[in-house]
Amino acid sequence: MSxxxxxxxxxxxxxxxxxxxxFHAEQMIAYGTNVVGGVxxxxxxxxxxDRPVFNTVxxxxxxxxxxxxxxxxxxxxxxxxxxxxxxxxxxxxxCITEGIPTKDMVIAKNYLKDKSCTLIGPNCPGVMTPxxxxxxxxxxxxxxxxxIGVVSKSGTLTxxxxxxxxxxxxxxxxxxxxxxxxxxxxxxxxxxxxxxNDPGTDGIVMIGEIGGTMEAEASHWIKEHGTKPVVxxxxxxxxxxxxRMGHAGAIVGGADxxxxxxxxxxxxxxxxxxxxxxxxxxxxxxxxxAIIV
Amino acid sequence: MNxxxxxxxxxxKKYGVAVQEGIVADSAExxxxxxxxxxxxxGTGWWVVKAQIHAGGRGKGKIVGTEQRGVALAKNLDxxxxxxxxxxxxxxxxxxxxxxxxxxxxxxxxxxxxxPGASDTKEFYMSILLDxxxxxxxxxxxxxxxxxxxxxxxxTPELIHKEHIDPxxxxxxxxxxxxxxxxxxxxxxxxxxxxxxxxxxxxxxxxDSGMFEINPVLKTSDDKIIxxxxxxxxxxxxxxxxxxYAEMRDVTEEDPTEVEAAEHNLNYVKLDGxxxxxxxxxxxxxxxxxxxxxxxxxxxxxxxxxxxxNAKTVEAGFRIILKDxxxxxxxxxxxxxxxxxxxxxxxxxxAYKNIGNVPVPIIVRLQGTNAIxxxxxxxxxxxxxxxxxxxxxxxxxxxxxxx
Numbered sequence: 001m002s003x004x005x006x007x008x009x010x011x012x013x014x015x016x017x018x019x020x021x022x023f024h025a026e027q028m029i030a031y032g033t034n035v036v037g038g039v040x041x042x043x044x045x046x047x048x049x050d051r052p053v054f055n056t057v058x059x060x061x062x063x064x065x066x067x068x069x070x071x072x073x074x075x076x077x078x079x080x081x082x083x084x085x086x087x088x089x090x091x092x093x094x095c096i097t098e099g100i101p102t103k104d105m106v107i108a109k110n111y112l113k114d115k116s117c118t119l120i121g122p123n124c125p126g127v128m129t130p131x132x133x134x135x136x137x138x139x140x141x142x143x144x145x146x147x148i149g150v151v152s153k154s155g156t157l158t159x160x161x162x163x164x165x166x167x168x169x170x171x172x173x174x175x176x177x178x179x180x181x182x183x184x185x186x187x188x189x190x191x192x193x194x195x196x197n198d199p200g201t202d203g204i205v206m207i208g209e210i211g212g213t214m215e216a217e218a219s220h221w222i223k224e225h226g227t228k229p230v231v232x233x234x235x236x237x238x239x240x241x242x243x244r245m246g247h248a249g250a251i252v253g254g255a256d257x258x259x260x261x262x263x264x265x266x267x268x269x270x271x272x273x274x275x276x277x278x279x280x281x282x283x284x285x286x287x288x289x290a291i292i293v
Numbered sequence: 294m295n296x297x298x299x300x301x302x303x304x305x306k307k308y309g310v311a312v313q314e315g316i317v318a319d320s321a322e323x324x325x326x327x328x329x330x331x332x333x334x335x336g337t338g339w340w341v342v343k344a345q346i347h348a349g350g351r352g353k354g355k356i357v358g359t360e361q362r363g364v365a366l367a368k369n370l371d372x373x374x375x376x377x378x379x380x381x382x383x384x385x386x387x388x389x390x391x392x393x394x395x396x397x398x399x400x401x402x403x404x405x406x407x408x409p410g411a412s413d414t415k416e417f418y419m420s421i422l423l424d425x426x427x428x429x430x431x432x433x434x435x436x437x438x439x440x441x442x443x444x445x446x447x448x449t450p451e452l453i454h455k456e457h458i459d460p461x462x463x464x465x466x467x468x469x470x471x472x473x474x475x476x477x478x479x480x481x482x483x484x485x486x487x488x489x490x491x492x493x494x495x496x497x498x499x500x501d502s503g504m505f506e507i508n509p510v511l512k513t514s515d516d517k518i519i520x521x522x523x524x525x526x527x528x529x530x531x532x533x534x535x536x537x538y539a540e541m542r543d544v545t546e547e548d549p550t551e552v553e554a555a556e557h558n559l560n561y562v563k564l565d566g567x568x569x570x571x572x573x574x575x576x577x578x579x580x581x582x583x584x585x586x587x588x589x590x591x592x593x594x595x596x597x598x599x600x601x602x603n604a605k606t607v608e609a610g611f612r613i614i615l616k617d618x619x620x621x622x623x624x625x626x627x628x629x630x631x632x633x634x635x636x637x638x639x640x641x642x643x644a645y646k647n648i649g650n651v652p653v654p655i656i657v658r659l660q661g662t663n664a665i666x667x668x669x670x671x672x673x674x675x676x677x678x679x680x681x682x683x684x685x686x687x688x689x690x691x692x693x694x695x696x
Contacts, residue, residue, distance in 0.1 A: 075530060075533075076533065076534075099530045100530060101501050101528055101530045101531035101534070102423060102501075102503065102528050102530065102531070103498065103501050103528065103531060105428070106423070106428055106429065106430065106460045107460050107461075109428040109460075110428070110429070110459070110460040110461055111461075137630070137631065138630060139629070139630035139631070139661060139662055141662075142630075142661065152576070153576060154574060154575065154576020154577065155574045155576065155577075155630070156572075156573055156574030156576065156577040156628040156630065157574060157576035157577040157579075157580050158576075159577075159628045159630055159661060160577055160580070160628055160660075160684065163628070163660065163661070164684075180575060180576065182423055182425050183423070183425065183428045207576070209575075209576055209579055210579070212425050212426075213425070213426060233580075235576050235577075235579035235580040235583060236579040236582075236583070237582075237583040237586065238564070238566075238579075238582045238583055238585070238586045238591070238592050239579060239582070239595070240562075240564065243562050243595075244562075245562065245575060245578070245579050245595050246560050246574075246575025246576075246578060246579075246595065246597045247575045247576070249425070250575060250576075250579070259583075275587065276583070276584055276587050276685075276688070277577075277580035277581075277583060277584055277684060278584060278683065278684035278685040278687075278688055279685075
């Protein structure tokens with residue numbers, strides 16, 4: 001079992017023929033993802049990577065029955081691409097693009113409010129269901145099929161956590177990179193809920209960072225409704241206030257969004273907090289063993 | 294991107310927002326000329342000389358070694374000259390600048406807007422920013438203007454109002470009216486506030502801004518509503534649509550090393566610790582800083598080399614980290630996904646050789662794609678580099694080299 005994407009997903013790539021889109025589409029196909037085509041306006045009717053290119057997402061959906069889209073469109077046009085996918089009835093939209101103006105994302109998020117789709121990202125590494133589908137840019141070889149769900153704002157830090165899990169013998173059900181921008185489609189809580197309700201997931205790793213309140217919201221929900229062990233880590237314990245740490249959303253604004261404050265809330269909500277980023281795998285293993293005993 | 298008060302006000306004016314008029318000057322003489330011009334244009338008889346730095350608290354802050362405040366009233370032209378002379382070239386320390394303070398190279402000579410008239414003046418607070426929780430812009434406003442809003446929020450939270458803006462339709466007339474009435478305004482001042490809020494929000498959206506803070510917004514004695522200060526932060530991701538605003542960037546306000554790093558497409562933030570680090574990805578970079586601390590060190594920087602770490606970026610990163618004399622060790626932490634670790638390792642070896650003498654121990658942790666080949670490359674290079682594969686090994690090496 002898994003969430004969001006799996007063997008049944010029919011994936012299209014928006015920005016298919018661009019350099020990023022081509023490179024990662026090839027990698028996804030090599031991993032075994034069912035990529036059914038792509039969209040590049042003006043290149044409809046041609047083929048790319050042995051797959052059809054469509055002018056519009058609508059066209060791609062009606063001709064290829066695509067239900068998942070991954071977006072590699074440049075920042076200036078990415079919010080438009082998200083709305084196009086939603087309008088065409090795509091169920092899961094994964095936006096990789098980094099650097100989308102916040103104003104555009106505010107409008108896109110509002111547009112999605114009444115649509116029955118899930119947006120992951122933007123500015124994220126995508127979604128990975130090991131053995132099922134890779135809809136993202138993660139290195140496939142570090143993953144292993146299994147029963148741990150991963151939710152993270154970051155790219156390489158997700159790989160770090162997954163690598164630790166795999167090496168300690170814990171495979172993953174689905175890893176969800178939600179992205180580090182101020183406005184994103186799926187929050188930490190949304191992702192945690194999906195994994196908590198997934199019968200194929202036994203434990204959840206939740207990786208956050210300074211800035212915003214998403215980890216606190218997720219923690220409070222977990223305290224009330226959690227049925228599986230959750231391991232938490234917050235990056236940026238040493239980040240100074242007021243400075244943006246790479247991600248547009250990673251900035252300490254007040255007393256509530258520091259790493260220390262978030263870790264404290266996690267602890268109070270019964271989450272197993274990994275103090276060190278090198279301990280994420282081992283803390284999860286211990287948390288699972290504690291249940292069996 | 295932050296911009297100066299005078300730049301922010303020039304943008305607001307373009308959108309029809311009434312502001313306290315002023316002219317920027319970079320010398321005491323130019324300040325006097327500015328004051329005379331301003332007198333002709335606005336009729337003002339007094340002036341306010343305001344230091345232009347990217348930090349708040351200027352009015353209470355002092356120029357180092359003097360009693361000169363960063364914002365001061367001048368009642369004649371001689372005073373304009375004296376105050377501008379005191380401020381320019383001085384270092385202003387405010388509650389927001391830290392002890393080091395900031396060098397002031399420009400002053401804004403502004404009209405006096407607190408002149409007496411038919412009614413009392415009144416100061417308000419207004420800001421516009423993104424409410425991340427709901428993904429909507431929010432206008433935050435208060436009758437308690439001219440003071441630290443954090444204090445107001447703490448002591449009298451009931452005096453702070455919020456108005457969320459529906460992205461589909463933007464700010465509506467009823468919302469602007471609600472704000473004006475909640476601020477206790479009637480008659481002409483109420484009308485002017487409606488206009489002020491409407492145009493301010495138009496400016497916020499039109500400029501792709503990330504934050505506006507106008508503190509104070511002033512009701513003058515003749516019922517005008519004007520922005521006396523303007524703290525404007527533009528969304529870096531939106532700057533491609535506004536090349537004219539991108540030019541407003543003042544690199545002298547930024548750490549010179551950070552500016553240099555940006556030229557090499559490196560995302561660098563200077564910190565005060567003793568262990569430098571170079572990492573791919575922002576989240577892993579923060580986590581690496583954390584593990585340095587847990588290993589008994591203090592991070593000297595945040596440095597994200599991004600998704601294209603190669604010999605060139607690694608060398609640039611090295612040189613930037615080594616500029617900091619406090620650095621006692623460097624930790625390179627790369628998780629190769631798309632990036633191949635052996636290429637990064639080659640980059641480390643080449644950079645090491647090019648730089649010649651790296652005076653501090655270097656710990657290289659390469660994991661992911663081709664990590665084994667990378668470790669071999671480092672180990673066989675003959676360089677005095679400690680290599681690690683797991684993050685814990687890297688952490689232990691940090692402790693070891695600092696001991």
